[in-house]
Amino acid sequence: MARQIAYREALREAMVEEMRRDERVFLMGEEVAEYNGAYKVSQGMLAEFGPRRVIDTPISELGFTGIGVGAAQNGLRPIIEFMTWNFANLALDQILNTASKMLAMSGGQISCPIVFRGPSGSAGQLGAQHSTAYENIYANIPGLKVVSPSNGYDAKGLLKQSIRYEEDPVIFMESEVSYGDKSEVPEEEYYIELGKADIKKQGSDVTIVSFNKMMKVAMAAASELEKEDISAEVIDLRTVRPLDWMTILESVKKTNRLVIVEEQWPFGCVSSEITYQIQKEGFDYLDAPIRRITAADAPLHYAPNLVALALPDVPRTVKLVKDVMYLNK
Numbered sequence: 001m002a003r004q005i006a007y008r009e010a011l012r013e014a015m016v017e018e019m020r021r022d023e024r025v026f027l028m029g030e031e032v033a034e035y036n037g038a039y040k041v042s043q044g045m046l047a048e049f050g051p052r053r054v055i056d057t058p059i060s061e062l063g064f065t066g067i068g069v070g071a072a073q074n075g076l077r078p079i080i081e082f083m084t085w086n087f088a089n090l091a092l093d094q095i096l097n098t099a100s101k102m103l104a105m106s107g108g109q110i111s112c113p114i115v116f117r118g119p120s121g122s123a124g125q126l127g128a129q130h131s132t133a134y135e136n137i138y139a140n141i142p143g144l145k146v147v148s149p150s151n152g153y154d155a156k157g158l159l160k161q162s163i164r165y166e167e168d169p170v171i172f173m174e175s176e177v178s179y180g181d182k183s184e185v186p187e188e189e190y191y192i193e194l195g196k197a198d199i200k201k202q203g204s205d206v207t208i209v210s211f212n213k214m215m216k217v218a219m220a221a222a223s224e225l226e227k228e229d230i231s232a233e234v235i236d237l238r239t240v241r242p243l244d245w246m247t248i249l250e251s252v253k254k255t256n257r258l259v260i261v262e263e264q265w266p267f268g269c270v271s272s273e274i275t276y277q278i279q280k281e282g283f284d285y286l287d288a289p290i291r292r293i294t295a296a297d298a299p300l301h302y303a304p305n306l307v308a309l310a311l312p313d314v315p316r317t318v319k320l321v322k323d324v325m326y327l328n329k
Helices: 007-021 045-049 061-073 087-099 135-139 152-164 214-226 245-255 270-285 304-310 314-324
Strands: 002-006 025-029 054-056 077-081 115-119 145-147 170-174 182-186 198-201 206-210 232-236 239-241 258-261 291-293
Touching: 002 007, 007 025, 007 045, 007 152, 007 182, 025 045, 025 061, 045 054, 061 077, 061 087, 087 115, 115 152, 135 145, 135 239, 135 270, 145 152, 152 170, 152 182, 198 214, 206 214, 206 245, 206 314, 214 232, 214 258, 214 314, 232 245, 245 258, 245 270, 258 270, 258 314, 291 314
Parallel strands: 025 054, 025 077, 077 115, 115 170, 145 170, 206 232, 206 258, 258 291
Antiparallel strands: 002 182, 145 239, 198 232
């Protein structure tokens, strides 16, 4: 039976269910315990599991990330929460130089089953140092898996899969502005395999690909296009690495056009990799060049009018779709 719950509740259910199932699983990060989480994702978890498994840390990302990585290599299954992925820059040495490389460096003897999670990307007027989207940066690191769900249903299934089954480090990207969004989530237990994109809307004229909160832009653009009898197929990547470009290719074989919407900076971003794979394997199916809309190639400003200009929106996405359909004069 499904019920409507908020994104933050879906994440909490995933962690609680896996912590009840496996005593090796624990949560660690800033304000996750006494304060119930900066975004109330971990609300009530300290009361149920106690301070040995829901652990408040000092403001020292490098320190507590290193503890988590060491714990994972010694048989535990930590969940490390970053108050924002912008702060995880301080812990990049542990994530890149240790967690992602240890399986290869140990000749397959030492795995690192750890989940790093928290919000990525912009969240309004927070300034440049708190507004970076990091999916493409971490997806460029071999040894890491990168998950970036757009809704509570996907978030719960993907997080449970990451905690329970993944032996590689998982980078789990959420969205601060989506924590209150509600979606239908089953009461029954379920898991979602990493590396499987999801077609959120069937269509025949153009394929729109996105992930995380930019799915709101993609879906809204598809609704606007529907009013003009343009049928857009919308694909939610859900997982950035591994990247399910085959689902995109099969869609492009049907629609013959592709538009990608993402919050990353344009140079070397996720859409660059998608574009390469689709033109390489599906060039003969394309009736127009692949187009994309990304964040501006600049730090995000504080002023709301500049934020609006910097990030993808519905009108520009609609225009881009019409461009690839040669409908704009």
